Amino acid sequence: MSLLSVAGVSKRFGGIVANRGISFDVVPGELVGIIGPNGAGKSTLFEIITGFYHPDEGEVRLDGTRLTGLSPDAVCRRGVARTFQKLRPFQGLSVLDNVMVGALTRTKDVRHARERARELIRKVGLSEKADAHARTLSTGQRKRLELARALATEPRILLLDEVTGGVDQRTIPELVRLVRDLHAGGLTLLVIEHNMRVITAVAQRIVALHLGEVIADGAPDAVARDRRVVEAYLGQAYVQ
Amino acid sequence: MHVIPQLIVSTLLLGGIYALIAVGLTLIFGVMRVVNFAHGEFLMLAMYVAFWAFSLLHFDPYLTLVVSLPLFFAAGWASYRVVMRPVIHASHNVQIFTTVGLSIALQNLALVLWTADARFVRTDYYAVVVRIGGAAFNVAQIVAFVVAVGFTAGLFAFMRWSYTGKVMRATAQDRQASALMGIDTDRVYAVTWAVGIVCVGAAGVLLAPIYPVYPTAGLQFVLIAYVAVVLGGLGDMVGALIAALVVAAVEVIGSYVIGTAWKEVLYLLLFIGILVVRPAGLFGQRGAEALGT
Amino acid sequence: MSAIAPAVVFFAVAGLAPLVVRDAFLLDSLVLILIWGTSAAAWNVAGGYAGQISLGHSAFFGLGAYAAALFGARWELSPWLGLAVGAVVATAIGLVIGYLSNRLRGPYFVLATIAFSQVLLIVGSRWRGFTAGSEGIPVPFRPGFWTLGIADKRVWVWIVLGLAVLAYLVQLYLERARRGYQLAAVREDEDAALSLGVPARRLKVAAICVSAALTAACGALWAQYIGFVDPFYVFSVDLSVKFALAAIIGGLGTALGPFLGSALVTTVETYLRAQFGGIGAGLVGIYLIVYGCALIVMVRWVPQGLVGWIGDRLRRRAVARVAP
Ligand SMILES: Nc1ncnc2c1ncn2[C@@H]1O[C@H](COP(=O)(O)OP(=O)(O)OP(=O)(O)O)[C@@H](O)[C@H]1O
Ligand SMILES: [Mg+2]
Numbered sequence: 001m002s003l004l005s006v007a008g009v010s011k012r013f014g015g016i017v018a019n020r021g022i023s024f025d026v027v028p029g030e031l032v033g034i035i036g037p038n039g040a041g042k043s044t045l046f047e048i049i050t051g052f053y054h055p056d057e058g059e060v061r062l063d064g065t066r067l068t069g070l071s072p073d074a075v076c077r078r079g080v081a082r083t084f085q086k087l088r089p090f091q092g093l094s095v096l097d098n099v100m101v102g103a104l105t106r107t108k109d110v111r112h113a114r115e116r117a118r119e120l121i122r123k124v125g126l127s128e129k130a131d132a133h134a135r136t137l138s139t140g141q142r143k144r145l146e147l148a149r150a151l152a153t154e155p156r157i158l159l160l161d162e163v164t165g166g167v168d169q170r171t172i173p174e175l176v177r178l179v180r181d182l183h184a185g186g187l188t189l190l191v192i193e194h195n196m197r198v199i200t201a202v203a204q205r206i207v208a209l210h211l212g213e214v215i216a217d218g219a220p221d222a223v224a225r226d227r228r229v230v231e232a233y234l235g236q237a238y239v240q
Numbered sequence: 241m242h243v244i245p246q247l248i249v250s251t252l253l254l255g256g257i258y259a260l261i262a263v264g265l266t267l268i269f270g271v272m273r274v275v276n277f278a279h280g281e282f283l284m285l286a287m288y289v290a291f292w293a294f295s296l297l298h299f300d301p302y303l304t305l306v307v308s309l310p311l312f313f314a315a316g317w318a319s320y321r322v323v324m325r326p327v328i329h330a331s332h333n334v335q336i337f338t339t340v341g342l343s344i345a346l347q348n349l350a351l352v353l354w355t356a357d358a359r360f361v362r363t364d365y366y367a368v369v370v371r372i373g374g375a376a377f378n379v380a381q382i383v384a385f386v387v388a389v390g391f392t393a394g395l396f397a398f399m400r401w402s403y404t405g406k407v408m409r410a411t412a413q414d415r416q417a418s419a420l421m422g423i424d425t426d427r428v429y430a431v432t433w434a435v436g437i438v439c440v441g442a443a444g445v446l447l448a449p450i451y452p453v454y455p456t457a458g459l460q461f462v463l464i465a466y467v468a469v470v471l472g473g474l475g476d477m478v479g480a481l482i483a484a485l486v487v488a489a490v491e492v493i494g495s496y497v498i499g500t501a502w503k504e505v506l507y508l509l510l511f512i513g514i515l516v517v518r519p520a521g522l523f524g525q526r527g528a529e530a531l532g533t
Numbered sequence: 534m535s536a537i538a539p540a541v542v543f544f545a546v547a548g549l550a551p552l553v554v555r556d557a558f559l560l561d562s563l564v565l566i567l568i569w570g571t572s573a574a575a576w577n578v579a580g581g582y583a584g585q586i587s588l589g590h591s592a593f594f595g596l597g598a599y600a601a602a603l604f605g606a607r608w609e610l611s612p613w614l615g616l617a618v619g620a621v622v623a624t625a626i627g628l629v630i631g632y633l634s635n636r637l638r639g640p641y642f643v644l645a646t647i648a649f650s651q652v653l654l655i656v657g658s659r660w661r662g663f664t665a666g667s668e669g670i671p672v673p674f675r676p677g678f679w680t681l682g683i684a685d686k687r688v689w690v691w692i693v694l695g696l697a698v699l700a701y702l703v704q705l706y707l708e709r710a711r712r713g714y715q716l717a718a719v720r721e722d723e724d725a726a727l728s729l730g731v732p733a734r735r736l737k738v739a740a741i742c743v744s745a746a747l748t749a750a751c752g753a754l755w756a757q758y759i760g761f762v763d764p765f766y767v768f769s770v771d772l773s774v775k776f777a778l779a780a781i782i783g784g785l786g787t788a789l790g791p792f793l794g795s796a797l798v799t800t801v802e803t804y805l806r807a808q809f810g811g812i813g814a815g816l817v818g819i820y821l822i823v824y825g826c827a828l829i830v831m832v833r834w835v836p837q838g839l840v841g842w843i844g845d846r847l848r849r850r851a852v853a854r855v856a857p
Contacts, residue, residue, distance in 0.1 A: 050728060076730035084728070090721035101718040104711045105730035113711070153730050275640035326833050332639040333586050337781065337832040340588065340774055345825030351818035455818075459770070463651060466644055474641075501659050508652045515637055515645045 001063075003028045003188055004049070004080075004157050009058035011044055011212075018044040019055070020212040026157065031179075031189045033203030033220070035196070037232055040209040042192045043085050046159050049190075050082050051075040062156070077105060079156035083146040085165070085192070089134035095121060095145055096130045102152030113152075120148040124178060140171040147178065157188040164195050176202060200224055208232070246375035247492050253377065255488035256385035257443055259392050261461055262468040262480040264439030267395075270475030271412045271432040272328065277339040279465065280458025281346035282437050286312065286444025287453035288350060294361045294448075301361055302383065305445045309438055316437030320430045328429055350455040358452035366449065384446035391442055392481065395435070399477065408432055412475065460504070464491070467511040540701060540789045548694050551687035560686035562803055567693040568755050570795030573779035574700040574788075575747035580777060581786035582707045583740035584720030585634045588773045589646030592653045593623040593745040595767035597752025599657060602670045602762045605680065612672075612681045616753035620746040627745030631738030650768050657764035669763040672756055681757040689758055696754060697792065700747050704788035707740075716740060720786075748776070771821070778824055781831055784838025793839050798824070 002025035011019040018041040026032050034042050047053040049060050051072040059068040067075050081102075090098050099117035100110075107113050121130050124144040129137065134145060143163070150158060163179055164172045176198055183189055183202070193199040199206060200220040208216040208223055210232040216223045223229055265279050289308055293299035299307075319342070327338045368379045399405035411418045411428045419425050443461075451457065468487045472479025487507055494506040547563060554560060572594060579585045600619030601612040626649070633645050658667040676682040683689060707713035718726035719733040726733050756762050766772065775798070783794025805820035835842055 052724065052727075071734075072724075072727040073730050073732050076728060082728055084725065088722050088725040090718050090725065092721050093717060097714060097717070101714055101726065101731065102729045104714055108711055110709065110711055110714070113714075149729060269640075275644070277643075323829060330833070333584075334832045334836070336586060336588075336640060336643055337777070338829050340777075341825045341828030341832075343825070344771065344774060344828065345822050348818035348821035348825065352822065463648075466648075470641070470644065502655070505652055505655050508648045508655070511648045512633075512645055512652075515641060515648075516633065 001028070002026060003030075003063055004190065005061045006045070006049065007058050007061070009045065009048055009055045009060065011041075011048060011053060011055050017212045019048065021058070022209070022212075022214055023058075024207050024214065024217055026188060026190055028156075028188055029183075029186060031183045031191065031202060031204050033199040033206040034190065034192045034209065035194070035199060035206055035223075035229075036209035040232075041212040042209055043161055044212075045209070046082060046161055046192065049075075049159065050080055076153055076155075079154075080159065081150035081153045081155035081157075082159040083143070083150055083161055085161040087139070087142045087146060089137070089142050089145050089149075091135040092133065094131050094133055095126055095137070098134055098145055099148045099152050102149040105153045117148075117152060120151050123151075124148045125174070140167045140175070143167060143175060144178070151182070155187070157190060158182070160189065160191045160193075162192055162194065164193065164198055172198065196224060243496070247496060249375055249377065250492045251485065251489045253381045253385045254492060255485035256388040256392075257446060258461075258464055258468055258488055259481045259484035260388040260443040260446075261440050261465040262472070262484045263392055263395060263477055264436035264443075265462075265465050266469045266472065266475055266477055266480040267399075267408075267439070268432060268436040269469065270477070271408050272324075272429050274324070274328075274335050274339065275474075276436065277336065278343035278346060279436075279440055280462030281343050281350075282312075282315075282440045282458070283444040283447070283461055284350060284453065284455065284458035285315075285346065286441040287448045287451075287457060288354060288359075289441075290445040290448035291359050291361050291453055294363075295359075300363065301445055301449050302387075305387070305442060308441065308445060312438045312441030313434045315441075316434030317430055319437070320433040324429070324433060325426070328426075347455050347458070354455070356454055358454045360452050361448045363449050378450065380449040384450065387446055388443065391439065395439060396477065398435075404431060463504075464507065467507050467514075470511065471514055537705065540705075540792075543789060543792060544694065544698055544701070547697075548691065551690045557686060560690060562799065564686060564689045564693055564758060565803075566792075566796050566799045567690070567697045568751055568758070569775065569779055569799050570792035571693070571697045571700045572748055572751040572776045573783070573791035573795050574697070574704055575744050575751060576773075576776035577744075577780040577786065577791045578700075578703060578707065578747065579741045579744035581780055581790075582704070582713070582720065583716050583737050583744075585737060585741060586639075586643055586777070587630070587646040587741075588643050588770060588777065589630070589648070589650035590744070590748050590776050591768050591770065591772035592626065592646075592650035593748035594752035594755070594772060594776075595650070595653055595657060595762075595764070596623050596626070597749030598756035598762045598767045599664060599670070599752075600749070601681075601753035601756045602672045603664070605675070605757070606670055606673055611679050612753060612757050613679065616750055619749040619753050623745040623749035624742045627742035628738060630745070631741040634737050634741060635734045646773075647770060650770065650773060654764055654768035657768055664764065667764060669761060672760045672762065674760065681754075693754055693758075696747075696750055701788055701792070703743060703747065708788060712736065712739075717786075774828070775824070778828055780838075782827065782838055784840030784842075785836075787838065787840040790838050790840040797839070 004026040007023050009019050009022045022045060036042050044053065048055045051067065051070050055068060059066055061067060062078055062080060067078065067080065096117055099120055100113045103113035103116040118130065121127055124147050126141060126144050126148065129141060137145060163175055167175065179189065179191065179202055191203065203220050205218065206220050206223040207214055208229045215228045215232060216226040261283060265276060268274060268276050290301045290304050293304040294301060323338060323342050327334050365379050369376045370379050370382055399409060407423055408428055411423060411425055415425060464487055468483040469480050471486060472483035490507050490510055491503050494503040547567060550563060551560060576590050579587055597616065597619035600622065601615035604610040604615030605612045630646060630649060634642055637645055657664050664670065674682045707716060715726065715731045716736050718731055719736055723733050752767065779794035779798045780791045782797060783792065784790030801823065802820045805823065809819050
């Protein structure tokens with residue numbers, strides 16, 4: 001049984017077709033990677049799944065119930081959490097308060113939410129920054145914060161937009177380990193990632209997008225070698 | 241029946257002045273992304289300039305108009321330097337309160353200096369009436385219209401063909417890119433602000449022979465300008481021009497149909513309606529109001 | 534998150550002052566500080582905590598004032614009823630403005646709120662048959678608590694203090710409760726808040742409605758206290774700015790800030806009026822010039838307001854003391 005199912009999703013912005021008939025399923029416990037060159041429509045797909053954009057066609061279902069048409073906050077409460085490609089921490093709030101906002105979606109008790117938030121902050125390795133304002137964090141720390149915040153909503157599936165993008169080389173392995181740990185703990189993940197080495201290493205399956213369409217869907221090795229994928233990334237010249 | 245031509249000509253006359261106020265406001269927003277809540281106070285100050293030049297120096301308002309343009313430019317430049325420049329990269333809320341603060345300070349400066357009394361510029365030709373198509377019009381209204389239209393046309397030409405105007409438009413399109421291209425954005429903002437103030441200043445002088453001036457006189461006109469600017473799409477100069485005529489038409493026809501007492505309600509409701517239905521203005525793209533964040 | 538001790542002291546001093554102070558001028562100042570402080574606190578609920586900057590809050594204040602005045606003067610009913618009805622009507626209008634806040638941002642929202650208060654100004658000043666038009670409404674003095682005809686300013690201090698404490702508690706709730714955390718998230722970044730399951734739209738509307746109702750209640754008490762309602766004053770943009778100013782000076786999004794801001798603003802206003810009022814009627818505008826300049830200076834240089842500024846000082850001193 002699939003947990004998340006994307007069925008025939010299309011989205012146009014004026015003349016640009018950002019998504020065209022995209023379909024794929026994610027089964028529980030799976031870690032699926034999404035790759036594609038800049039402008040392929042990856043983030044747009046995330047916006048549609050999480051209810052920020054309404055698709056022109058198609059629909060998204062979680063465990064059989066329709067998500068399409070729900071508002072983003074309702075989608076989150078159903079169990080879909082996400083991070084943003086362009087990070088959006090609550091700048092004026094402390095790290096702890098940032099994560100508490102997520103936790104308070106699942107509990108009405110502020111004290112309980114605070115404990116839960118501390119736990120998650122420890123899990124992502126931000127404990128010594130718990131009381132600092134979010135605006136004082138480095139990019140890598142912000143990524144961890146967004147991760148902790150999203151996890152606090154107790155998602156059934158977590159959508160990560162660019163785990164390692166914009167982070168310095170030394171931090172990448174730590175973030176990758178974090179994602180691996182989450183997956184090992186039983187979480188289902190859908191991960192956009194530009195770094196091919198990273199994504200082929202962590203994903204069980206990869207969906208490749210190009211110009212808004214799915215051009216490959218399968219095991220990481222197979223997708224990485226797929227002719228159309230190589231073409232999309234490197235241009236025609238390299239294939240011949 | 242002379243009603244229809246009278247309404248049309250009234251609309252045009254009123255719309256010309258509104259356009260001049262609105263164009264300055266929208267120019268400032270377009271380039272600087274700042275809504276100038278003190279715009280009306282500059283209008284009021286210009287009306288006082290016309291009044292004092294008339295009563296102390298016996299300057300005809302149209303003479304004042306010519307000599308005061310550099311003064312308005314200087315006042316605009318100075319107010320940019322002192323008040324706006326420190327907040328030009330600040331958040332919207334900070335900018336809003338800065339111009340609101342400027343508005344309160346200027347309005348009450350006028351109150352302290354010149355009291356709340358309404359004052360009039362009574363020129364010799366005050367009562368002279370011109371007949372157009374069977375309808376009667378005050379000569380000052382007609383002069384104001386002609387000058388305002390000429391002025392607005394001049395501003396359009398300036399924006400389109402002059403180097404400074406082009407630089408201003410480039411900055412309006414993309415601040416960062418312009419800065420990277422070596423444009424001195426600080427200077428562009430100063431000029432933009434000053435030009436916007438010159439426009440509203442000219443409008444103020446033109447209004448002086450028609451309407452009384454008092455410290456809060458700016459508010460009613462600038463509210464209309466806000467309506468026109470939002471209707472035309474914040475930052476869109478052509479839009480503001482057309483919208484000024486639309487607002488004038490609403491006002492003129494509204495006054496005729498339901499009486500002058502309630503005409504303001506009409507355009508305020510129009511305003512709220514537009515904000516709800518098409519925040520980006522009649523001609524703008526939907527979603528452009530997000531630029532306001 | 535602020536400590537409540539300073540607030541307890543503030544309200545205790547205000548509540549006990551009438552037992553000691555007999556001077557009518559001082560008591561009058563205290564009543565006004567509390568009324569304007571409560572109005573600013575009400576504004577702060579929307580402007581500070583929810584981040585919805587309104588310059589049309591005088592619409593709610595005026596509604597409350599008119600409701601109380603009309604109930605007393607026109608229908609000879611209790612102004613308390615007027616207060617309640619005013620608060621309900623203000624809440625209804627708050628729903629409309631809340632709806633607007635979900636469509637409009639930044640300057641667009643500010644313009645819409647100004648337009649709203651202007652519409653009410655025109656209705657208040659032109660609808661002669663109902664509101665007595667531009668002359669305004671004198672509020673009859675009918676002795677008694679139920680009719681709010683109270684000559685003793687000490688009693689007024691306690692009545693207004695009740696509303697002030699209520700407004701303070703609402704703000705405290707927004708600092709400590711679940712909905713407060715969520716609202717702060719909405720203020721910081723609405724989309725991010727939505728992505729975490731926060732019902733952002735409903736929260737904003739709720740905050741604006743609460744803010745509107747409290748502001749209307751202030752207007753009702755003010756009308757009874759002053760005894761006259763002038764549409765050009767109660768619906769003015771200046772009054773809306775005054776609420777915002779006291780909150781900004783005291784500290785945006787802090788619970789005690791609006792009251793401290795009001796204490797400062799009201800005192801300065803009273804002082805300048807007394808100083809210059811006699812010389813020439815026009816000179817009363819001086820305090821407004823000071824307001825305007827203060828606003829420009831505060832948002833630029835002391836955006837955290839008095840509460841934040843004092844807090845910073847204390848913290849720095851504490852750090853200095855700990856460090857060798
Ligand atoms: N709100 C929008 N309005 C107009 N066009 C948009 C919008 N969002 C995305 N697009 C366009 O849709 C296309 C897909 O964009 P999207 O952000 O989904 O790509 P992406 O795969 O995430 O790229 P990247 O790797 O750079 O993040 C692009 O051409 C983009 O310009
Ligand atoms: Mg993307």
